[in-house]
Amino acid sequence: MSLLNLENVTLRFGGLTAVDRLSFSVEKGEVFAIVGPNGAGKSTVFNLISRFYDPAEGSITFDGHDLLKSKPSGVAAYGVARTFQNIELFEHATVLQNLLVGRHRHRRSNLVSEIFFTPAVRKQEIQNRHYVEEIIDFLDLQPYRDKMIAGLPYGVRKVVEVGRALATDPKLLLLDEPASGLSVEETTDMRWWIDDIRRQMGITVLMVEHDMGLVSGVSDRVLAMADGAELALGTPQQVQSHPAVIEAYLGASA
Amino acid sequence: MRIIFKTDYMQDIRPWKDGYQLSLYLILLALAVAAPFLLDAFYLGELNNVLIWAIAGMGLMILTGHTGQASLGHAAFLALGCYSNIILMESGVPFMLAFPIAGIITGLVGVLIAIPALRLHGVYLAIATLALSILADDIIVLTAEWTGGVGGKYAPPVNVFGYNIDRWGTPDAFYWLTLGVAVIVTLGYINLLRAPLGRSFIAVRDSEVSAQAMGVDVARTKAISFGLSCMVTGWAGALMGLFAGAFNNETFSIIISIELLMMIVIGGLGSIHGAFLGAMVIGFLPQFLSLSKEWIGALTGTTISLPGMEFGVFGMILIAFILFEPMGMYGRWLKIRTYFELFPFYRKDMFKRQKSYLKTERLR
Ligand SMILES: Nc1ncnc2c1ncn2[C@@H]1O[C@H](COP(=O)(O)OP(=O)(O)OP(=O)(O)O)[C@@H](O)[C@H]1O
Ligand SMILES: [Mg+2]
Numbered sequence: 001m002s003l004l005n006l007e008n009v010t011l012r013f014g015g016l017t018a019v020d021r022l023s024f025s026v027e028k029g030e031v032f033a034i035v036g037p038n039g040a041g042k043s044t045v046f047n048l049i050s051r052f053y054d055p056a057e058g059s060i061t062f063d064g065h066d067l068l069k070s071k072p073s074g075v076a077a078y079g080v081a082r083t084f085q086n087i088e089l090f091e092h093a094t095v096l097q098n099l100l101v102g103r104h105r106h107r108r109s110n111l112v113s114e115i116f117f118t119p120a121v122r123k124q125e126i127q128n129r130h131y132v133e134e135i136i137d138f139l140d141l142q143p144y145r146d147k148m149i150a151g152l153p154y155g156v157r158k159v160v161e162v163g164r165a166l167a168t169d170p171k172l173l174l175l176d177e178p179a180s181g182l183s184v185e186e187t188t189d190m191r192w193w194i195d196d197i198r199r200q201m202g203i204t205v206l207m208v209e210h211d212m213g214l215v216s217g218v219s220d221r222v223l224a225m226a227d228g229a230e231l232a233l234g235t236p237q238q239v240q241s242h243p244a245v246i247e248a249y250l251g252a253s254a
Numbered sequence: 255m256r257i258i259f260k261t262d263y264m265q266d267i268r269p270w271k272d273g274y275q276l277s278l279y280l281i282l283l284a285l286a287v288a289a290p291f292l293l294d295a296f297y298l299g300e301l302n303n304v305l306i307w308a309i310a311g312m313g314l315m316i317l318t319g320h321t322g323q324a325s326l327g328h329a330a331f332l333a334l335g336c337y338s339n340i341i342l343m344e345s346g347v348p349f350m351l352a353f354p355i356a357g358i359i360t361g362l363v364g365v366l367i368a369i370p371a372l373r374l375h376g377v378y379l380a381i382a383t384l385a386l387s388i389l390a391d392d393i394i395v396l397t398a399e400w401t402g403g404v405g406g407k408y409a410p411p412v413n414v415f416g417y418n419i420d421r422w423g424t425p426d427a428f429y430w431l432t433l434g435v436a437v438i439v440t441l442g443y444i445n446l447l448r449a450p451l452g453r454s455f456i457a458v459r460d461s462e463v464s465a466q467a468m469g470v471d472v473a474r475t476k477a478i479s480f481g482l483s484c485m486v487t488g489w490a491g492a493l494m495g496l497f498a499g500a501f502n503n504e505t506f507s508i509i510i511s512i513e514l515l516m517m518i519v520i521g522g523l524g525s526i527h528g529a530f531l532g533a534m535v536i537g538f539l540p541q542f543l544s545l546s547k548e549w550i551g552a553l554t555g556t557t558i559s560l561p562g563m564e565f566g567v568f569g570m571i572l573i574a575f576i577l578f579e580p581m582g583m584y585g586r587w588l589k590i591r592t593y594f595e596l597f598p599f600y601r602k603d604m605f606k607r608q609k610s611y612l613k614t615e616r617l618r
Contacts, residue, residue: 050467076469088467090460092524093453096266100450101457105469107450111478114449115442121449122267128450129263168468 003028009058018044020228031205033215036225042208079171083161091150102167103128155186175207269444290426304537305432306493311529313487319523321479322459327386333506335360335488336495349412357488364484372476387508394503406502522582531583
């Protein structure tokens with residue numbers, strides 16, 4: 001059974017059909033990329049999975065759960081983490097605090113035990129910090145650990161956001177344009193990180209990305225979209241040479 | 255310049271950075287405990303008032319400073335805490351029980367109000383809570399049977415383990431009672447901030463969408479924050495009532511709500527320090543103004559009387575802070591401290607926020 005399954009999903013914003021009868025599934029352990037021209041509906045697919053929007057039709061299941069029955073906060077509880085195209089960090093908190101929020105879904109303490117900071121809460125905090133420190137090491141974030149997000153350079157924020165998503169210990173990681181706005185070196189780093197996330201951590205990755213170098217470098221399968229619908233699905237090479245994809249890109253740039 | 259090497263997770267979990275910082279706070283606490291021996295009755299009363307405002311400030315700080323929800327209705331919760339404490343005491347509940355229960359009642363009412371109110375955002379929430387402040391006045395008058403309405407009520411004597419505590423008779427004991435409540439609330443607040451719930455408050459404040467994506471239930475988190483905020487505000491209200499001795503429907507007016515909000519903005523949103531610093535401003539400003547009036551009067555040989563001057567000056571301080579130091583007094587203090595800690599390596603743009611991208615309302 002696939003890890004994530006979208007079937008015939010349609011979403012309309014007024015008269016605009018942002019996602020049009022889209023079906024695809026992501027298998028456990030793969031890196032699956034979604035590509036397509038601006039406005040194709042890629043981020044909207046992520047927002048549907050995050051349950052920010054209700055689809056007009058279709059079904060979305062994850063790991064045996066019907067996501068459409070869950071609240072937005074419940075999606076993370078099943079093990080889906082994500083980043084945002086425009087970076088949505090907690091600006092007035094430190095990098096460490098941002099990553100610690102990622103541990104929220106593993107919270108076992110409650111209001112009363114936290115107010116008294118009982119030994120159980122202390123133990124949980126130590127575990128959370130242990131987990132987060134490993135991510136900080138993995139992503140080379142040590143220099144920024146205690147810095148406020150407001151004031152950090154763009155490239156670092158992008159990495160912090162990936163770190164925060166990893167801190168949730170997800171089964172599926174959604175990355176919305178992880179390399180956009182990054183320098184060539186930063187993009188290379190991101191590429192190795194995505195590789196390690198899949199290979200070492202065993203996390204399935206679904207990403208939206210415009211950088212075709214990165215896409216063909218890390219992904220097993222690629223879905224090309226235009227106007228909310230599927231254009232082509234296959235290996236990076238198959239999709240890049242697909243006539244409909246070439247036309248969509250040339251059409252979009254012309 | 256101090257450099258701290260971190261070798262153990264507890265160093266980040268502990269509320270103090272190092273032994274030096276801990277000893278500073280312990281000295282401050284010792285001074286606070288010794289205040290009745292150091293100050294005369296008048297200044298002790300002023301300090302007591304500041305502490306009560308600081309507790310109220312912490313109450314609002316939880317909601318506004320840490321969860322990002324502005325409220326212009328917190329005077330209503332001061333009133334609720336005050337009246338429930340007094341009514342409980344009058345019906346024979348001992349103070350040591352009536353006081354905590356008054357806060358809990360206020361907190362529960364807060365949660366009930368929060369569930370519909372917190373669906374509103376920003377200025378709409380502020381307007382809704384403003385209505386609450388106005389409503390509270392009417393409700394107190396309508397329920398005159400219990401609240402005494404316009405005629406008001408007198409605070410009954412407080413008895414703690416057989417010992418009588420009274421603002422006028424035993425000001426020292428009343429001060430220590432307030433200090434005790436302030437310390438307990440502060441400790442609980444510190445604990446919350448280093449635990450998952452406190453971080454989820456901050457998450458909701460800074461980005462509701464990504465808080466959700468991290469598994470934080472935004473509506474629930476806001477309701478809990480509102481409840482805690484109201485509980486602490488209720489305790490502050492109960493103390494205010496006992497401190498004032500007499501109160502009626504006009505004691506907890508909308509002006510108090512506004513002052514409370516201004517106070518935490520001036521003190522510094524998003525820090526416990528801010529509640530205390532703001533309370534000092536609000537507590538000592540009237541004193542300072544009347545002293546300056548005397549000085550100016552003595553210098554120029556005239557008498558100045560400007561009705562509403564206090565509030566006006568307060569407003570101007572607020573505007574100055576919003577324009578020049580949005581992080582409040584605590585933010586300014588952090589900068590001064592960093593300057594000395596890094597001396598002579600401080601750079602002028604050290605705290606400058608980088609505007610590195612444009613954020614739109616739309617999710618992309
Ligand atoms: N909240 C919204 N309300 C109305 N229209 C929206 C909304 N969100 C997205 N759209 C529209 O839906 C379409 C798909 O948008 P989406 O953000 O998913 O595109 P995208 O493929 O991620 O593009 P990009 O590469 O620019 O990020 C666009 O036409 C966009 O204008
Ligand atoms: Mg997009």
